[in-house]
Amino acid sequence: MAVALTDYLVVSAILFAVGVYGLLTKRNAMRLVFSVEILVNAANINFIAFNRFLWPAALGQTAVLFSIALAAAEAAVILAIVVVAYRIHDDVDVSELDELKG
Amino acid sequence: MVDATDIAFAGLSIVAIGGAVSALEAREIIYGAVGLAASFFGVASLFFLLDSPFVAAFQITVYVGAVAVLVLFTVMLVREGRWFGDSMGPASRAAAVVTVLALIASLVSSFLASSLSTATEQPTPPSFVQIGQLLTGPYAPALEVLALVLAASVLGALTLAKVEPAAEKEGS
Structure with a gap:
């Protein structure tokens, strides 16, 4: 039996859930970056799977190329922010970075 | 009937999901970064299974090659002793697990109930x-x-x- 579209969607849903779990429970900035990257990967699996099963052109693959490039740009900026936060605070616990709190 | 594609799919899914879990739950964050790279690699291999070799190669180049290395360097730059206490308490963790399981259950049941479950692959990738x-x-x-x-x-x-x-x- 060939692998069905729903199998890929289930894997993607589980990865998405793992990412949401990380966002809900972690306070370490690095773990939050990991969670966001896992979420982006889950979304990308959906794009490629829907493209393969439902659409004859390569539209989904092109969207994933854009998504991967944007995620890389975002990771670069977030990691720079983490390094700066660590330099200022000696810590990357996001619940202690509250200078902007009103 | 189980064929090689099914086995590859199961194995790669386990790599992708297990890598993601270890990225979040590994005690040393440096092992977490390695788990994250493994998860990226598993996802890239799933792209191969979906007949998208170009995107898979792009994923390996950018994620495994660039982002994972960037993460490793950042982890080394901000390394410190107190990585352990970076989670919420057990109560909020249990609440998060329940939320996430409900999320999975609702998503999967909606996939199975929809017409997507009968979709077949396009003739040409x-x-x-x-x-x-x-x-x-x-x-x-x-x-x-x-x-x-x-x-x-x-x-x-x-x-x-x-x-x-x-x-x-x-x-x-």
């Missing part, structure tokens, strides 16, 4: 040529904007992480 035609045709402006975004993000990251000469003197 999308080709490189189509990606190139889309990127140079209707999506050429988006590609240009993406180049600007990448340049801006690199400049922004450099500006953020730059150490001012005066601050450095003060710190030393």
Whole structure:
């Protein structure tokens, strides 16, 4: 039996859930970056799977190329922010970075 | 009937999901970064299974090659002793697990109830040529904007992480 579209969607849903779990429970900035990257990967699996099963052109693959490039740009900026936060605070616990709190 | 594709799919899914879980739950964050790279690699291999070798190669180059290395370097730069206490308490963790399981259950049941469960693969997989035609045709402006975004993000990251000469003197 060939692998069905729903199998890929289930894997993607589980990865998405793992990412949401990380966002809900972690306070370490690095773990939050990991969670966001896992979420982006889950979304990308959906794009490629829907493209393969439902659409004859390569539209989904092109969207994933854009998504991967944007995620890389975002990771670069977030990691720079983490390094700066660590330099200022000696810590990357996001619940202690509250200078902007009103 | 189980064939090689099914076994490969099961194994790669376990690598992708297990890598993601270990990225979040490994006690040393450096092992977490390695788990994250494994998860990226599993996802890239799933792209191969979906007949998208170009995207898979791009994923390996950018995620496993660049992002994972960037993460490893950042982890080494901000390494410290107290990685252990970085989670919420057991009560909020249990609440998060329940939320996440409910999320999975609702998503999976909606997939199975929809007409997607009977979808079959397209006869021919999308080709490189189509990606190139889309990127140079209707999506050429988006590609240009993406180049600007990448340049801006690199400049922004450099500006953020730059150490001012005066601050450095003060710190030393």
